[in-house]
Amino acid sequence: MKKFNTSPISGMQELTPALQAEFDRLKAGIAAAYHAHGFLHIETPMIERTEVLLAKAGGDTEKQIYKVVKTTESAEGADQALRFDHTVPLARYTVEHQNELAFPFKVTQIARNFRGERAQKGRFREFYQCDADIIGWGELPISYDAEVIATLVDAMRVLPFPKVIVRVSNRKLLNGLLEELKLEAVASEIFSIIDHAEKVPAEKTVAALQDLGISVENVVKITTFMQIHGALDEVLAKLHGLDVQNTTFTEGLEELQTVLELVPQLVQSEQAEVIADMLIVRGLDYYTGTVFETIAPGYEEIGSIGGGGRYENLAGYYTDQTMPGVGGSIGLTRLFWALKEHELVKVTDVQPVDVCLVPISANEYAAAAGLAKQLRAAGKVVDLVLTKKKLGDKLKYAAKVANYVAVIGEEEVESGVYKFKNLKTGEDSFSI
């Protein structure tokens, strides 16, 4: 009988060992791809000074933040809190360790972050983010934006999607267009409307734009812009066709071209299609140039599988030194939950243990231990059953954890020949 509620706190992922192994495999695959692209792994503490965490953050972040206190302290003045993303600790880290780093600093953080959100389906309070960032010292050429996108795309090869589509835009295009139309005053509202455009009917988007007092002529220009997407050449032609003379727009155009020409040359993955798509703005306000998101055709309702963009200055709150950056992130906890929902996670096929050795009695422990040692030295994952249960029970255990089983009795010890049975097919597979 249970004496306590033993479920994890709601909003926390907790997996069985088989699912954990699959989660770990995806995480390792992402880490390996980041590493292959030359990103260096760092870990920052999960607890930071509240003033560091909230230096930049707005009201929503402050509401969601978990403060950390000792029993005797009050929450009000709590000067420590759990980080809610990797970006703020990365800014602090980069300033702190600037003399020990080589710039551009290519860096990856893959770990848990915390947000005290209202718990709901697919929303987690403790969640893995797999981040890759490149931080420049003073300046950072636009080509690095392509490298970040290529890195994320290569990392996605470990995911069970037959195809992914990377949708890339550049915020300077929309900013330039709005400057040209003299709509800077309502720019953030327009960004938000475009950000949500895919989730509402087209009329609603038009109505929302008109509600801002934008002329019909300009609404048409904006909606025409929004709908531009596809292969680079095609998109460039259409963007040139808008006849926007503004320098911000022109800069955005050149950057988009540079990035989209370089990405395919850098990407190893054959699973990815990289397109330009003016619908992509990304809600977060700190992006200043390149922005990108990724979807899997057929699984659009999962939403963005990974995305990111360029930010003008990583650590402006902590130092006078300008550090432009570009980064991308895969939200693995939410994504893994979505993969399970879509039955894209398979765990029943392969057991975590290669071979389970079952000595019939304690008389065979020495021989079984010697065999375990030998198999482990050869790189095998070996479990050794040392219970005094009936053979049938031992075999049941073996079938739950392992792919192969070898029963070790007097005969086997004497002959030195061990038979391995495939636990899925029930057939004797090999002997050593």
Added chain:
Amino acid sequence: MKKFNTSPISGMQELTPALQAEFDRLKAGIAAAYHAHGFLHIETPMIERTEVLLAKAGGDTEKQIYKVVKTTESAEGADQALRFDHTVPLARYTVEHQNELAFPFKVTQIARNFRGERAQKGRFREFYQCDADIIGWGELPISYDAEVIATLVDAMRVLPFPKVIVRVSNRKLLNGLLEELKLEAVASEIFSIIDHAEKVPAEKTVAALQDLGISVENVVKITTFMQIHGALDEVLAKLHGLDVQNTTFTEGLEELQTVLELVPQLVQSEQAEVIADMLIVRGLDYYTGTVFETIAPGYEEIGSIGGGGRYENLAGYYTDQTMPGVGGSIGLTRLFWALKEHELVKVTDVQPVDVCLVPISANEYAAAAGLAKQLRAAGKVVDLVLTKKKLGDKLKYAAKVANYVAVIGEEEVESGVYKFKNLKTGEDSFSI
């Protein structure tokens, strides 16, 4: 100029990328050894209900615990807190998922825990514990104690010690002796005195025992017992020589023998010596049988490198079901700090990036990107310099992150032949 204190909170480990890579290598080595022995990896949330965390804990733990609160809540009634070890979450997890697990449940957790201790040299508030545990359902044969010890010993192969000594005892021996001497009433005080005996002069230990009102005759018996250590046969002879008839003692003797006979058969490591040592009791009160600690000869002041033991019942606070367990742990954050202090961590030799490609101008980006793709496909970690700096600056960057560099100019693109220079020796090493 810095505008903020950007150092991490005191008591938190934060490493440069090169040190992080070394830390990661040790962590991965430990994880691989645990896995090879058939331990399944799980992750439990870092935040748990306070009532779950404190169900068993005493006053010190409650004082050290970090409560987690939202801005508007008070610390006093905080019902969530950061876990301070892996054992309590494991107990909750095992009860919660009992129907999805195979018992004995061989499980590993390698992650960060949190204690709000006073910050001091070598003490961390956020620290990695690398745990391996085996949990039985109702019962768990003593042979599994040997498997846990063997697993930890094999995990220690990744550490830079030429030799480690595993010191094993069984609490039933001392408990049985104290029953025989009718000293049960002061047993916990005696355990504590023996636990500290190595850190104080022998007279102090004798005086402390006498202060408890123990007769000279019995003090001699206890100190004689304490000093018994060495190879199994020798220790067994000496323990038999004490002529203790008590059944608890006899049980301890048999268990110690079983464990110490089996461990060497299971261990792959050639770095380890496994001895019996009656000085080992381990401070924590929940061990009930086997206890062990590990030291590295020549580095005794580092203290125990890893240890653990048998506990009668993992989850008695959460369920009526008896679940005996045996586990071991390597405190990697503290250990890594000690390795650095003893200059046993080497980071300057190998760079994290295999090859750094340096295109001379943007005209060579396409060729460099193609080469990067090709090398990454072959498993190499490749960085690609896309800055517009002078060649000298690009090469300085390459030397900071990579082992080899290839400069890619017009000539290389035309010929398709790329020369790789060894950045340590300065010599041209190979071409492709």
